[in-house]
Every structure is written in structure tokens, then in C-alpha cells.
Amino acid sequence: MPEDNSYFFEGVEKLLEIWFSESANNIDDLRTIPREEWEGLLRHVNCEIISFSRNTLIDAYVLSESSMFVSKRRLILKTCGTTTPLQCLEPFLKIAKQYGFTEICDLFYSRKNFTKPEVQLSPHRGFCEEVTYLDSIFPEGRSYCLGSINQECWYLYTFSKSEAINIKEGPEKADPDQTIEILMQNLDPNKMTIFTKDKFSEAHEATSNSGIDQILPDMDIDDFLFEPCGYSMNGINKKGEYMTIHITPEKKFSYVSFESNVALDNYTNLINKVIKTFQPAKFIVSIFANKSSLAYETMKDLEIEYSKTSSWNRTNMQCCNFPSYNLLFAQYSLK
Amino acid sequence: MPEDNSYFFEGVEKLLEIWFSESANNIDDLRTIPREEWEGLLRHVNCEIISFSRNTLIDAYVLSESSMFVSKRRLILKTCGTTTPLQCLEPFLKIAKQYGFTEICDLFYSRKNFTKPEVQLSPHRGFCEEVTYLDSIFPEGRSYCLGSINQECWYLYTFSKSEAINIKEGPEKADPDQTIEILMQNLDPNKMTIFTKDKFSEAHEATSNSGIDQILPDMDIDDFLFEPCGYSMNGINKKGEYMTIHITPEKKFSYVSFESNVALDNYTNLINKVIKTFQPAKFIVSIFANKSSLAYETMKDLEIEYSKTSSWNRTNMQCCNFPSYNLLFAQYSLK
Numbered sequence: 234m235p236e237d238n239s240y241f242f243e244g245v246e247k248l249l250e251i252w253f254s255e256s257a258n259n260i261d262d263l264r265t266i267p268r269e270e271w272e273g274l275l276r277h278v279n280c281e282i283i284s285f286s287r288n289t290l291i292d293a294y295v296l297s298e299s300s301m302f303v304s305k306r307r308l309i310l311k312t313c314g315t316t317t318p319l320q321c322l323e324p325f326l327k328i329a330k331q332y333g334f335t336e337i338c339d340l341f342y343s344r345k346n347f348t349k350p351e352v353q354l355s356p357h358r359g360f361c362e363e364v365t366y367l368d369s370i371f372p373e374g375r376s377y378c379l380g381s382i383n384q385e386c387w388y389l390y391t392f393s394k395s396e397a398i399n400i401k402e403g404p405e406k407a408d409p410d411q412t413i414e415i416l417m418q419n420l421d422p423n424k425m426t427i428f429t430k431d432k433f434s435e436a437h438e439a440t441s442n443s444g445i446d447q448i449l450p451d452m453d454i455d456d457f458l459f460e461p462c463g464y465s466m467n468g469i470n471k472k473g474e475y476m477t478i479h480i481t482p483e484k485k486f487s488y489v490s491f492e493s494n495v496a497l498d499n500y501t502n503l504i505n506k507v508i509k510t511f512q513p514a515k516f517i518v519s520i521f522a523n524k525s526s527l528a529y530e531t532m533k534d535l536e537i538e539y540s541k542t543s544s545w546n547r548t549n550m551q552c553c554n555f556p557s558y559n560l561l562f563a564q565y566s567l568k
Numbered sequence: 569m570p571e572d573n574s575y576f577f578e579g580v581e582k583l584l585e586i587w588f589s590e591s592a593n594n595i596d597d598l599r600t601i602p603r604e605e606w607e608g609l610l611r612h613v614n615c616e617i618i619s620f621s622r623n624t625l626i627d628a629y630v631l632s633e634s635s636m637f638v639s640k641r642r643l644i645l646k647t648c649g650t651t652t653p654l655q656c657l658e659p660f661l662k663i664a665k666q667y668g669f670t671e672i673c674d675l676f677y678s679r680k681n682f683t684k685p686e687v688q689l690s691p692h693r694g695f696c697e698e699v700t701y702l703d704s705i706f707p708e709g710r711s712y713c714l715g716s717i718n719q720e721c722w723y724l725y726t727f728s729k730s731e732a733i734n735i736k737e738g739p740e741k742a743d744p745d746q747t748i749e750i751l752m753q754n755l756d757p758n759k760m761t762i763f764t765k766d767k768f769s770e771a772h773e774a775t776s777n778s779g780i781d782q783i784l785p786d787m788d789i790d791d792f793l794f795e796p797c798g799y800s801m802n803g804i805n806k807k808g809e810y811m812t813i814h815i816t817p818e819k820k821f822s823y824v825s826f827e828s829n830v831a832l833d834n835y836t837n838l839i840n841k842v843i844k845t846f847q848p849a850k851f852i853v854s855i856f857a858n859k860s861s862l863a864y865e866t867m868k869d870l871e872i873e874y875s876k877t878s879s880w881n882r883t884n885m886q887c888c889n890f891p892s893y894n895l896l897f898a899q900y901s902l903k
Binding site for chain 2: 374375377382383547549550551552553554555
């Protein structure tokens with residue numbers, strides 16, 4: 234299929250993660266919100282549900298643009314293209330309230346810099362606009378830019394209840410939590426042909442042929458191959474952990490994202506597996522870990538070790554210590 | 569003296585540090601640039617020389633707005649108020665060339681967020697404008713924002729020759745280099761009265777009464793007390809190291825900056841001394857160290873230790889590993 238010169242798709246996702254404080258009765262569960270409500274919320278975002286899987290701990294949705302995960306008190310909404318996830322934030326908070334969740338304890342909104350910011354819709358036309366919007370809801374939120382503002386970077390907006398009320402250790406000990414994201418660009422074109430309908434008619438063929446099913450083998454996979462190309466998958470395991478991969482294979486703007494909250498004390502092997510699977514020419518890694526996480530104390534050393542033993546040039550590395558989370562951010566390009 | 573309600577002075581400095589590669593003959597020296605040339609350059613900045621000291625390794629100028637240090641192949645220009653240091657960059661590069669310096673090996677431009685950005689002059693009306701200007705001269709420069717973009721932050725622009733040509737260890741081993749800056753706000757008003765002509769008629773009285781002369785006792789001090797208030801000092805020692813302090817004492821916008829390139833393997837004691845001398849309610853610390861510096865490997869641990877043993881709340885800490893420098897940035901406020 235010849236590529237139209239003017240055609241462009243923004244693979245870079247907007248990632249919203251919201252944690253609520255336990256509800257008063259300790260029974261309320263975001264997963265009791267009915268499907269029609271989610272469908273209504275996603276209309277604000279300009280995307281829709283195309284597949285669904287679940288286990289006893291987590292609901293996983295494949296969306297027309299990326300993914301959504303719902304667990305007892307956490308929502309993860311990750312959408313690419315020109316979707317508008319922040320448009321659904323206020324409607325979602327209203328609905329969550331009806332289901333017993335009145336207080337956000339942690340919120341993270343993050344994304345890489347867009348390849349074409351000029352085609353985005355309000356309030357996503359720039360990080361300043363996104364921050365202004367989020368500040369109107371969270372006056373104590375904080376915004377950061379990691380990486381180089383005038384080259385490639387990754388934006389983060391965070392709100393933390395414990396920070397807002399100035400306590401270091403909340404009365405409720407937080408669940409262990411960690412998230413690793415690997416955002417890859419300039420991918421190997423041969424690898425990318427796997428994720429086209431020309432090559433495979435079924436998503437599961439792309440999943441196994443690429444080796445995606447070997448990255449975290451304990452994950453139950455729900456995958457989707459788009460017409461004429463493009464790929465999304467959600468994986469969930471019995472511990473309630475998730476992984477999600479989204480692939481924009483077109484050579485001119487190839488982009489692959491990997492994300493998981495799998496608890497490891499060393500992410501080196503996982504990073505290596507992901508990089509070997511997709512063969513990007515450049516990628517960024519971000520690892521969040523709260524104080525209860527296995528990864529919290531060790532991730533700095535591990536990441537340094539990874540850089541020394543690999544064939545990658547680490548062009549930047551930044552560590553941030555927030556009151557309840559550590560964040561590691563690193564950029565790599567081929568030596 | 570009653571303070572005029574509308575009166576405001578921006579204590580926050582713009583800090584430009586330029587390192588040239590050794591000239592071909594290894595003899596050329598920026599200190600051979602005559603005084604009239606510096607005076608001409610400083611007219612572009614909108615400030616002038618008000619005092620001068622030197623030793624065999626370094627020339628130190630107190631300016632009407634802050635300080636300038638010149639050594640063999642390094643210029644440091646630090647100016648506050650509404651000065652325009654970037655306006656002198658291109659004229660300076662022309663003059664430096666006439667004196668044998670044709671190649672910049674490292675450049676750093678940094679500043680805290682302004683209290684009143686709207687009164688600044690071009691190209692300093694915002695970090696974006698500063699970056700656009702610097703990018704026009706250094707297409708490979710990188711810009712960073714540390715701290716929270718929507719609250720308090722510190723901006724940095726860097727250009728490194730070794731990064732631009734993609735080498736990790738240059739053929740010439742860099743001189744050990746480190747810089748610590750402590751930028752303090754909301755200072756103790758009683759301490760600040762020391763830096764007014766009401767209290768002392770001579771700068772040296774303010775210097776000794778405040779304890780500034782005890783911070784780094786080996787420094788030869790050139791100090792200046794402004795009418796009706798405000799204070800600047802440069803200190804230089806026999807190793808060619810410098811320190812510089814600038815004080816805006818007015819209660820409504822009090823600001824004190826401390827900067828030094830003194831080589832230490834532990835900055836904890838120095839930070840404690842500076843904080844006890846000025847008693848701010850909040851401050852930020854930045855420490856740069858290149859790979860040849862004593863401070864390079866140890867500064868992360870030391871800073872963490874400082875935070876644990878002090879009465880300060882560390883609201884943020886970020887470490888950046890650049891190709892030839894490590895940078896530690898931390899924000900503190902009173903517990």
C-alpha cells in the first residue's frame with residue numbers, strides 16, 4: 234500500500250492515571266460503573282471501546298485509540314491520535330462520586346512531546362494549555378518537563394493528596410505501585426511490517442510472530458490488528474498487573490509504546506526484551522515507583538547498570554524524588 | 569525608610585558561563601581583553617563595573633547589577649534586575665575571537681523563574697524567547713526546566729562541544745569543575761537590615777557582622793553596600809576559586825544568591841553555613857560537577873544525607889546526568 238504523503242497519525246499517547254482514596258465503606262469499586270457510562274465518557278475523548286477482557290482484579294479495554302484499565306480504585310486511560318482525554322476528566326469525577334469515590338489521592342497526566350502538536354484539539358494544543366486546565370481542577374498540582382524542552386521531552390503533571398496537605402507518610406500506607414513506560418521511535422521497518430493486514434489477517438499471529446507474547450509470558454492477551462495497519466494489545470495477569478502495547482507502524486512516523494505496572498526489582502531484562510522485540514533507533518524510558526514498591530530504592534542503580542552494559546548511548550538521565558514517588562527518566566539512541 | 573508600594577527589584581539573576589577550548593598557542597588569555605572592551609560589552613547588558621579585584625588566576629568585577637569573573641578561558645557573567653546579558657553574547661564572541669578564542673567547549677545559561685517576568689526586556693521576556701535566541705547561535709544546545717513549571721523552577725540552557733560532536737570523553741581531559749548555587753527567598757527581615765545604609769555605612773561592616781567572611785574564610789573579599797540598601801560581594805582565593813553573594817534585602821521581594829566553584833567533596837557544611845547566615849524560608853540548591861570534579865560521584869548521596877539531618881522539608885530533588893556534567897537540583901522549605 235503506497236503511503237499518502239500528507240497522511241499522518243500521532244502515535245504518541247496522552248496517559249491519565251487516577252487513584253482514589255478507599256471509599257468510606259471499603260466496598261465501592263470503579264468496576265461497578267456500567268459499560269454505558271464508560272461509553273458516554275469516551276465520547277468526550279473521541280474514541281470507543283473495541284475489545285474487552287477482565288479477571289477478578291482488573292478490567293481491560295482496547296480502545297479505537299489505545300487502552301483503558303479499570304481496577305477497584307484506579308483508572309488508567311491512555312489514548313493516542315487527536316483524542317481529548319482531559320475532556321472526560323470532570324464528567325468522570327462526577328460519575329466516580331456517584332459510585333462512592335469522592336477523593337483523588339494521586340493523579341498523573343503524562344505524554345511525550347507530540348510529533349505534530351498543531352493538529353491536536355483543545356485542551357491538548359500544548360502542555361501549557363493542559364496545565365492550565367488541570368490547575369483549574371487541582372490548584373496544588375505540579376507540572377514538570379523531563380528531557381530537553383527544545384528537542385525531545387516528556388511532560389508530567391502530578392497531583393498528590395499527601396503533598397497537598399503536606400504529609401510525608403499518609404495514615405493509610407499506600408499499595409506498592411510502579412509503572413514502566415518505554416516509548417520508542419524510528420523503528421525497524423521490517424519488524425513493523427508484522428503489524429499490517431498485508432502480513433497477517435489475525436492479531437494473534439502478529440502477537441506471536443513478533444514475540445510480544447514472550448515479553449511477560451504470564452499475561453492473558455487481548456490483541457487487535459487494525460485495517461490496514463496498526464496494533465494494540467492489553468495483557469492482564471492473576472496478580473492484577475497489566476501490560477499494554479500500541480504500535481503505529483508507518484515508516485514516516487513509526488511509534489511503539491510499552492507500558493506495565495509489573496512489580497520487579499530490576500527492569501533491565503524487561504527493557505532489553507522490549508527493545509529487542511521492536512528495534513527502535515531511539516527510545517525513552519520512564520519508571521515511577523512509590524515508597525512501598527520493590528523498585529523504589531533500586532531503580533537508579535539498575536538503570537545506570539543497563540546503560541553501561543548495552544550498545545545504547547544514554548543521551549540524558551534524570552531522577553526526580555517526589556514526596557511519595559521516585560521517577561527515573563532516561564533517553565537512549567543507537568551508538 | 570518607608571517602602572514605595574509599587575517599587576520592585578528583580579533580585580533573581582541571569583547566569584551565563586562560557587568555557588572556551590584552549591587557544592592554538594595555549595598562551596591566549598581572556599584577561600588580556602582591555603577594560604574598555606568589557607565596559608563596551610556591559611553597555612549591551614545595561615550595567616557597569618563598580619569595583620574590581622584580581623589575583624594571578626582570576627579577575628573579579630562587582631557590577632552595578634551583580635558580578636563578572638574572568639579567568640584564562642572562562643567568563644562568568646551574572647546579572648540581576650532587568651539587565652540583558654544575552655545581548656552581549658555575540659559581541660563578546662567576536663571580541664574573544666580577536667584574542668585567540670575561536671571555539672566554545674561549554675556554555676551554561678541558567679536562572680530561577682522571575683518574580684515579575686513581565687518587566688524583563690528582550691530576549692529575556694520568557695525562557696522560550698531566551699532559548700530561541702540561544703538556539704540561533706547554538707543549534708545543538710539543549711534546554712531544561714527543573715522544578716515545577718507552574719510553580720517555582722530553574723531554567724537551564726547548555727551547549728557542550730563534546731555532546732555536539734557526539735564524544736563522551738574528549739581528547740582533552742577537562743579541568744575539574746564544579747559550581748554550587750544557593751538561591752534564597754523570604755529571608756529573615758532582621759538579618760536583612762544588615763544590608764542597608766541605615767545600619768552600616770561601610771560594606772566591610774555588613775560583611776563581618778553578617779558572617780559572610782566566615783563562609784569560606786580563605787577568600788579575599790571585594791564588597792559593596794548600595795544606597796539605600798542592597799549588597800554585593802566577590803571573593804577570590806589563591807587557587808583561583810571564586811565566591812559571590814548578592815542581596816536584595818527589601819522584605820516584599822527579599823532574595824539572596826550564593827555561588828561558588830570551590831572544590832569540595834561534601835557540600836553539606838557549606839550549605840548549612842550559608843543557610844544559617846541568611847535564614848531564608850525557602851531556597852533552591854543546584855550543584856554542577858564534571859567528571860574530573862571531586863564532587864561528581866558523591867554529590868547525590870551527600871545531598872540526600874543533608875536533607876535527612878536538617879530541619880528542612882525537601883519538596884523536590886532532581887538529578888540530571890548530562891554527557892560531561894552531573895547536575896543536582898533540590899528545593900527546600902521550612903518544615
